[in-house]
Amino acid sequence: MTPMFAEVTGSLHVGLAALGSAIGVSLIGMKAAEATGRNPGAAGQIRNIAIILAALAEGITFFAIYLTK
Amino acid sequence: MRFIKVILIWLALAIVPVAGWCGESASGEASEHGLPSKAVIVFNLGPLAITNSMVVTMLVTLGIVVFAQLATRKVQSVPSGLQNFAEWMVESLYGFLGEILGDKLVKKTFWFFATIFLFILFTNWFGLIPGIGTVGWNALMSDGSHEFHPWLRGGNADLNMTSALAILFFFMWVVWAVQANGPVGFFKHIFAPGSDSTGVMKWFMVAIFLFVGVLETLSILFRPVSLSFRLFGNIFAGENVLEAMMNIVPWLGWLIPLPFYFLEILVGLVQALVFMLLTAVFTQLICSHDEGHSHGEGHAHDH
Numbered sequence: 001m002t003p004m005f006a007e008v009t010g011s012l013h014v015g016l017a018a019l020g021s022a023i024g025v026s027l028i029g030m031k032a033a034e035a036t037g038r039n040p041g042a043a044g045q046i047r048n049i050a051i052i053l054a055a056l057a058e059g060i061t062f063f064a065i066y067l068t069k
Numbered sequence: 070m071r072f073i074k075v076i077l078i079w080l081a082l083a084i085v086p087v088a089g090w091c092g093e094s095a096s097g098e099a100s101e102h103g104l105p106s107k108a109v110i111v112f113n114l115g116p117l118a119i120t121n122s123m124v125v126t127m128l129v130t131l132g133i134v135v136f137a138q139l140a141t142r143k144v145q146s147v148p149s150g151l152q153n154f155a156e157w158m159v160e161s162l163y164g165f166l167g168e169i170l171g172d173k174l175v176k177k178t179f180w181f182f183a184t185i186f187l188f189i190l191f192t193n194w195f196g197l198i199p200g201i202g203t204v205g206w207n208a209l210m211s212d213g214s215h216e217f218h219p220w221l222r223g224g225n226a227d228l229n230m231t232s233a234l235a236i237l238f239f240f241m242w243v244v245w246a247v248q249a250n251g252p253v254g255f256f257k258h259i260f261a262p263g264s265d266s267t268g269v270m271k272w273f274m275v276a277i278f279l280f281v282g283v284l285e286t287l288s289i290l291f292r293p294v295s296l297s298f299r300l301f302g303n304i305f306a307g308e309n310v311l312e313a314m315m316n317i318v319p320w321l322g323w324l325i326p327l328p329f330y331f332l333e334i335l336v337g338l339v340q341a342l343v344f345m346l347l348t349a350v351f352t353q354l355i356c357s358h359d360e361g362h363s364h365g366e367g368h369a370h371d372h
Contacts, residue, residue: 009215037226048169059295062302 017064024057075193104202104308108227109218121219122227123200129192129224164188164239169349174356178349181241185234186345193304193337196223197330200310225304225340235293235300238348241353249356258355259285292351296344303340307333
């Protein structure tokens, strides 16, 4: 069990970045759905903001991928 | 009865790839290979090397141009057919961008945003057509080994293409920003303090906003990088996912990628939308003047 963790190689940081952006995107999605439910009239604006913010949140993963050796 | 027919058709479709797989495994090893990160050169046009993703880019451009010509060949006041479809696309894009950019700015910049949206969208979807990335030739490498080279490769699965789009946007962004604010106003927009405080407080604010301006400049300079990486990463990852799913269970290679194809259709649309939305918002942020700015903010707080 002990040597197993030492043998973890590869892109751990990409996994961590993906985890972070997944949490970020899911929070954005949750709040966007909530906001649309609260104010259906603003659905269009909320969708735009949500798409932009989700793109920014997931962008971190790509930086992590390209920083891989 | 119809259900049985559907099942029979599916079975018939299933036989084709299975037969293909049998042939492949008989001929040799079924090697698993992802999409190479570099596009391969198809042919040389003088000193200019034409890669397979450039071929796709040109094909998509040609398709859009031919469509636009066909749609506007006989323009009628009551549109129908192709003209109707083209008008619907352009009008809904214009309305959508008008909400973000405002009436004046959308008139000036619509050509750019609509073009990149349609181009990215159709390039992404074109890359999903079966045969692209899978039909090719076995090239003889310098070390004597053979390597599979596809004729065509998704245009946005090449970092050169997405960087070109992002750099073009960055150039246009600077031009529009200087046109809207003037050369001095452009730097004022980034560095100058917005509040009207006096005395010691004023100098304090000036120092803070200078520092904010440096951060702002850094984030502006990083925009083309993140724009191009985002688009390239999504499309490239999508192509790799499709290939991995095709190879995961060899005799189910015709079924497992199907849901991922639908995902990729969605991703292609969303990434085109994201590229257009982000570039439009960046433009709106720098070009909006005081009256537009306060109006936008008041609007956001009211709701």
